[in-house]
Amino acid sequence: MTAQPIDPAAAGMWYPDPVRQRLADYTIEDVLTLPDEAPRVELRDGVLVVVPSPTYGHQNIGNLLWMWLHQHAPTDLAPATAVGVAIDHRNTFEPDVVLLKRPVSGDRHYFDAQQVILAAEVVSPGTRRRDRLEKPADYADAGIPHYWRIEQNPVHVYAYDLVDGRYELAADSAEELIVEKPFDIRLRVRDITP
Missing domain, CATH: 3.90.1570.10 (tt1808, chain A)
Structure with a gap:
């Protein structure tokens, strides 16, 4: 048995599109349409930044x-x-x-x-x-x-x-x-x- 990395898409988890992240191509309109299961994020110069869960x-x-x-x-x-x-x-x-x-x-x-x-x-x-x-x-x-x-x-x-x-x-x-x-x-x- 080998340990394989979990593919977030296959697991049904939301994650930012890597191309759009590299291009810094996100806008507030994109944030407003994120799915409910997406983590809390801030938008910094078009890049989605996941906000850590507070203690x-x-x-x-x-x-x-x-x-x-x-x-x-x-x-x-x-x-x-x-x-x-x-x-x-x-x-x-x-x-x-x-x-x-x-x-x-x-x-x-x-x-x-x-x-x-x-x-x-x-x-x-x-x-x-x-x-x-x-x-x-x-x-x-x-x-x-x-x-x-x-x-x-x-x-x-x-x-x-x-x-x-x-x-x-x-x-x-x-x-x-x-x-x-x-x-x-x-x-x-x-x-x-x-």
């Missing part, structure tokens, strides 16, 4: 932040998780938590970057480079006014404001984050710590 702790931090924002954000803002941000037709992101300007359509997965007030990412071992370097630059290029990076073990929140096309650190804390934008916030970090 239990990662999800808890994101969900607790969503709940805190849901309870404290002004009524003209709506927090969301597991939704996408459309930067342009060849680039999308799946932030852990976003804060959107209302009105928010309940039947949409992707929201224009202009509707996003805050994008928050919980950093995990598999997302360190993207969450610390790549995504902040891309969110800034898209004009998203605020970016939060949340490190784990221990939980530490870094809040950035967009200034002249770049993010500048507004505040950071492992105890209580105090910022005036996107609204007056006094977030006890223990409130988002699982």
